[in-house]
Amino acid sequence: MTLEDFRNWSRRIADWSATYLDGLRDRPVRAQTAPGEVFDALPATPPEDATSMETIFADFERLVPDAMTHWQHPRFFAYFPANAAPASMLAEQLVTTMAAQCMLWQTSPAATEMETRMIDWLRQAVGLPEGWRGVIQDSASSATLSAVMTMRERALDWRGIRSGLAGEAAPRIYASAQTHSSVDKACWVAGIGQDNLVKIATDSDYGMDPAALRAAIAADRAAGHLPAGVVLCVGGTAIGASDPVAAILAIAQEEGLYTHIDAAWAGSAMICPELRHIWAGAERADSIVFNPHKWLGAQFDCSVQFLKDPTDQLKSLTLRPDYLETPGMEDAVNYSEWTIPLGRRFRALKLWFLIRAYGLEGLRTRIRNHIAWSNEACEAIRARPGLQIVTEPRFSLFSFACTAGDEATADLLERINTDGRTYLTQTRHDGRYVIRFQVGQFDCTRGDVMEAVGVIGELAGG
Known part of the structure; x- marks a missing residue:
């Protein structure tokens, strides 16, 4: 060609x-x-x-x-969105054309320095204090794995990366049942194991129970285990549940445990000041992840991991062989040392295009609309005969089911998705099969949301 x-x-x-x-x-x-x-x-x-x-x-x-x-x-309206605002698509075309491997500062000065600036723009946008830094990962799964590796190594005084886990006390990670499966997989990959991921009971609002966490840590210490870290959930995948952030972080801090907040979906909503009460106290965490490629509109893939102090993660992940050194620039930021993969894409450019093209207020307006339309859809479905709201809206996510039971609900979902006019997905909540309805596609309108409600009512026979 x-x-x-x-x-x-x-x-x-x-x-x-x-x-x-x-x-x-x-x-x-x-x-x-x-x-x-x-x-x-x-x-x-x-x-x-x-x-x-x-x-x-x-x-x-x-x-x-x-x-x-x-x-x-x-x-x-299924899963969570993987949005691609047109402005971010244009940035991706430019990135594809330049085709840079952005592993080191010297291989990509503009990419490295723009990433540093975009992290700080987003820090300001979500209301985190000055001094926080961060890195753009490919996905929240990678950010969580990085955090779990840091929890492990910090608890072992970095012996694990030298001699492995044999003979060591078992590091224990704590999370609620509402936490994403990426936390489980991170524990597998990090060599911690499923049995050492302790799922903490939740309270009546489906957030982690602080008293249960404190008791689990005490029991593990008594049994000779090694408590290492806590993963908190803000806007869980199933029903949008959030842990009581301030209370959990206070316990973790008392116990000397490293903390990571998984706000992969809902973190974007924190650009709206009126929603930040949901993660009040987040500034006390060590690590936070959210995905601009979900609700904010950045072309996939683009996941931001904020770090209050990157020192421990760098100590856990940095490996600098001779061929990756930059003579005379030993203090240059090389973001490959902050993450597990060596190879890195120029992800910051689409954030730069996105934030400038829409402005924070334009992005806030979209999120606020999605939340309002989700509440309106919830009330419309509640009014339909034969349907029941199972979990109330959290951000822009709620769930519903057929009053006739799980089989009828599963059948309704399949008919909705086969019909083609909209797309929804399922989860299980308190033993019930329920349908999730999540508003978040970048260019959807109120008309699109209400058309989906009409399809649901039509196919449910209401």
Whole structure:
């Protein structure tokens, strides 16, 4: 491909992209394809000779769009969003063109220094004190793994990275049952093990019970275990539950435990000052993660880990062989030393475009609208015969079920998603099968939300 071909195809793909986004409301949200259908349509062997871009692009149009679940669809109310505001998409195109490997300052000065500045912009936006620093990770899972590794090494006085865990007291990590499964996986990968992730009982509001945490730590110390850290939840995946942050952090601080707040979804909402009471006391944590690629609108992937003091994480993760040194710049910030992967993408550029293109107030308006529309949808569903609200709105997430029971609820969900006009997902709560309704797609409108409510009522027979 010549650069002139590249120029022409870039224009054509940009036109296709705009047309695709403009027409999403006319597409079914969830993929309407059977397992194996795309696989069977692809040749079993690779081509020996070059294929023209005309053919490649025609095959793309034939095979891919209709076999995708459309995450940017304005009636996508499943999971949490993986938003891609148009301004951040443009930044990603530039990043793709430069194709830099941003592992060190010397390999990417602009990327490194822009990342430092964007972390501080976001620190200010969510109301954390001056002095906090941070790093852009690929996902909250990586940030949580980094924090869990730091908990482990800090508790072991950094013996683990030298001699392993054999012969050591078992490090214990504490979290509530509402915490995301990425915490479980972090404990697996860090060699701590599932049995040493202690799930603490929750209170009537489904936040971690401080008294139960204190008792579990005391029991573990008495049993010869090694309490290492606490992972707190703000805006849990299942129903949006949040731990009592200030009370839990106070206990952890008394016990000398490292703390990490998982606010992957709900952290974006902290740009709205009126919502910050939900994580009041967060400035006492050691580490906080939130995903601008969820509710804030940054193109996936873009997860921000704030660190009150990065020293312990750097001590746990930094490895600098000779070939990664920058002579004469030993004090330069190299963000690969803050994270597990060595390779790093230029993720800060899309934050720079996003925040400037919409402004914090524009982003706040979207979040406030989503919360208001979620409350309105909740009340409309509550009024439908045969349906019941199971958990009330937390931020912009609530859950509901059929009064006829789990089988009817599961059947309703499948009919909703097969219908295609909207897309919802399920969870289990207090032993019940429930349907989650979460408003957060970047370009959705009140009309999109209420259309989804209408679909639910129609298919439920109400």
